[in-house]
Amino acid sequence: SVYSTFLQCFKNYTNSSTQLNNIVFSQTNSSFSTVLRNYIRNARFNTTSTSKPLIIVTPLQESHVQGTVICAKRIGIQIKIRSGGHDYEGISYISDEPFIILDLFNIRKVSVDIEKETAMIQAGATLGEVYYRIWEKSKVHGFPAGVCPTVGVGGHISGGGYGNMLRKYGLSVDNVIDAQIVDVQGRLLDRKSMGEDLFWAIKGGGGASFGVVLSYTVKLVSVPKIVTIFRVMKTLDENATDLVVQWQKVAPNTDDRLFMRLLLQPVTSKKVKKTKTVRASVVALFLGGADEVVSILRNEFPLLGLKKEDCNETSWIGSVIWWNDADDFNNGAKPETLLDRNLNSASFGKRKSDYVQKAISKHDLESIWKKMIEQGKVGFVFNPYGGKMAEIASDATPFPHRAGNLFKMQYSVNWDDPSDAAGQNFLNQAKNIHSYMTPFVSSNPRSAYINYRDLDIGINHFDKNSFEDGKVYGTMYFNNNFDRLVKIKNAVDPENFFRNEQSIPVSKENQ
Numbered sequence: 011s012v013y014s015t016f017l018q019c020f021k022n023y024t025n026s027s028t029q030l031n032n033i034v035f036s037q038t039n040s041s042f043s044t045v046l047r048n049y050i051r052n053a054r055f056n057t058t059s060t061s062k063p064l065i066i067v068t069p070l071q072e073s074h075v076q077g078t079v080i081c082a083k084r085i086g087i088q089i090k091i092r093s094g095g096h097d098y099e100g101i102s103y104i105s106d107e108p109f110i111i112l113d114l115f116n117i118r119k120v121s122v123d124i125e126k127e128t129a130m131i132q133a134g135a136t137l138g139e140v141y142y143r144i145w146e147k148s149k150v151h152g153f154p155a156g157v158c159p160t161v162g163v164g165g166h167i168s169g170g171g172y173g174n175m176l177r178k179y180g181l182s183v184d185n186v187i188d189a190q191i192v193d194v195q196g197r198l199l200d201r202k203s204m205g206e207d208l209f210w211a212i213k214g215g216g217g218a219s220f221g222v223v224l225s226y227t228v229k230l231v232s233v234p235k236i237v238t239i240f241r242v243m244k245t246l247d248e249n250a251t252d253l254v255v256q257w258q259k260v261a262p263n264t265d266d267r268l269f270m271r272l273l274l275q276p277v278t279s280k281k282v283k284k285t286k287t288v289r290a291s292v293v294a295l296f297l298g299g300a301d302e303v304v305s306i307l308r309n310e311f312p313l314l315g316l317k318k319e320d321c322n323e324t325s326w327i328g329s330v331i332w333w334n335d336a337d338d339f340n341n342g343a344k345p346e347t348l349l350d351r352n353l354n355s356a357s358f359g360k361r362k363s364d365y366v367q368k369a370i371s372k373h374d375l376e377s378i379w380k381k382m383i384e385q386g387k388v389g390f391v392f393n394p395y396g397g398k399m400a401e402i403a404s405d406a407t408p409f410p411h412r413a414g415n416l417f418k419m420q421y422s423v424n425w426d427d428p429s430d431a432a433g434q435n436f437l438n439q440a441k442n443i444h445s446y447m448t449p450f451v452s453s454n455p456r457s458a459y460i461n462y463r464d465l466d467i468g469i470n471h472f473d474k475n476s477f478e479d480g481k482v483y484g485t486m487y488f489n490n491n492f493d494r495l496v497k498i499k500n501a502v503d504p505e506n507f508f509r510n511e512q513s514i515p516v517s518k519e520n521q
């Protein structure tokens with residue numbers, strides 16, 4: 011069987027005489043299902059019909075990763091690499107072809123060096139663990155990455171990684187200074203030995219196209235002892251539309267220390283029962299004190315009406331807890347909650363993304379609200395750019411969406427009803443509203459964020475059209491950087507061993 015052939019090869023390679031039951035799991039191993047499900051973060055891909063791997067490998071050390079790559083390649087079986095399992099389309103743990111999951115949750119050391127202001131972070135660490143380990147050593151250092159603590163470093167940084175400090179410090183990849191990767195020949199490489207091209211590619215070119223990332227070394231950033239967080243909500247009858255018009259002018263242009271995310275959600279009105287409205291929530295982090303941000307916004311964003319009472323001054327780690335769950339924060343949750351890897355539930359979900367480069371007019375916003383209310387459940391998350399994001403060249407990393415973008419929008423819908431009909435309905439809603447937004451978002455190419463994985467924008471079938479297929483989603487995710495990514499792919503993995511539904515294809519000549 012594939013399992014015994016793989017196991018034999020793996021044993022030989024890793025020189026292991028010990029039992030490998032806790033590292034290499036066949037489908038008949040009693041822990042197989044638990045290991046598989048532990049890091050499935052979307053219930054859409056946790057059903058009886060979801061494709062299952064033949065084997066799961068959970069390495070404890072580098073040589074186990076090298077052995078998996080070498081043996082999977084020898085057998086000719088696909089590997090799917092999983093770090094935190096948050097891929098929105100589940101492509102780190104499902105596949106249409108026979109496959110092995112290489113699950114890195116045990117490779118998760120975080121070593122923080124405050125003197126050098128750096129941290130070495132292994133791929134299987136979660137962002138919560140990264141934030142916690144930094145906080146343990148220093149109260150005035152942080153790292154700019156995503157706001158959900160269970161997200162895995164491996165996938166997150168491979169795709170860019172952004173959070174509420176992006177206007178001040180850019181993306182996670184803008185702060186990466188070294189990395190370790192296992193390449194297709196099973197070699198363990200660092201920045202020097204992999205060379206600047208491959209190092210460039212794995213800082214935003216998307217996971218799983220070039221090799222297995224084992225760790226990133228990052229620069230830490232400074233955070234003040236006191237930061238300010240706030241949330242202000244308004245519905246349409248409270249002038250939310252004008253608020254959004256003003257937000258588009260202010261949020262991408264204001265002080266770099268201020269990140270004001272805007273959430274838009276169709277909801278039932280509290281005032282007039284059964285009437286639907288849209289609720290706009292401005293959720294913010296300011297790297298400074300409350301008086302200062304209130305004064306900035308009194309001038310720049312009067313429609314927000316921010317008062318000091320709306321603000322909470324806290325430590326940076328406090329703001330991380332609040333951004334993840336304000337109730338936890340209000341209940342006095344300790345930083346240790348960031349170490350929790352268990353999600354209480356994983357609901358069904360779908361995400362899509364777009365970039366907005368020209369402010370949307372009041373008239374158009376009103377028509378968008380109508381569409382949102384008509385569709386019923388899909389919400390938007392607007393994340394302002396500008397600041398540092400506009401200063402970094404669009405080819406400095408594979409992530410191209412820099413100057414010229416006012417904000418990135420995420421389409422977001424979650425649901426709990428497991429029926430196919432419910433699922434189809436919500437997936438259709440997301441598609442409909444994405445299509446409705448066409449005139450208001452970037453075009454030629456219509457851009458998207460790789461970490462908000464969306465298979466609707468194209469899939470690779472690895473047939474004779476593989477390059478063309480890849481160009482469709484590749485251009486949307488990487489714009490003009492796609493060609494360089496293909497060149498690097500040709501050089502480091504010409505046989506396309508590292509591949510998934512939306513990986514970087516090899517060029518036509520190499521197909």
Ligand code: FDA
Pocket residue numbers: 051090091092093094095096097098100101102114133155156157158160161162163164165166168169170171172173216217218219221222223224461462510
């Ligand atoms: P997962 O393990 O599913 O991997 C994702 C992709 O990367 C897969 O293709 C996988 O094969 C590949 N990969 C994983 N590990 C690898 C490795 N070591 N080497 C090579 N390839 C590897 N994003 C963001 O920028 N800011 C945010 O605030 C958030 N917030 C957020 C919240 C929630 C609840 C979810 C579900 C997702 C986000 N995201 C996000 C998106 C997130 O950044 C994205 O899904 C990441 O790819 C997740 O990385 P994981 O390692 O968890 O995923």
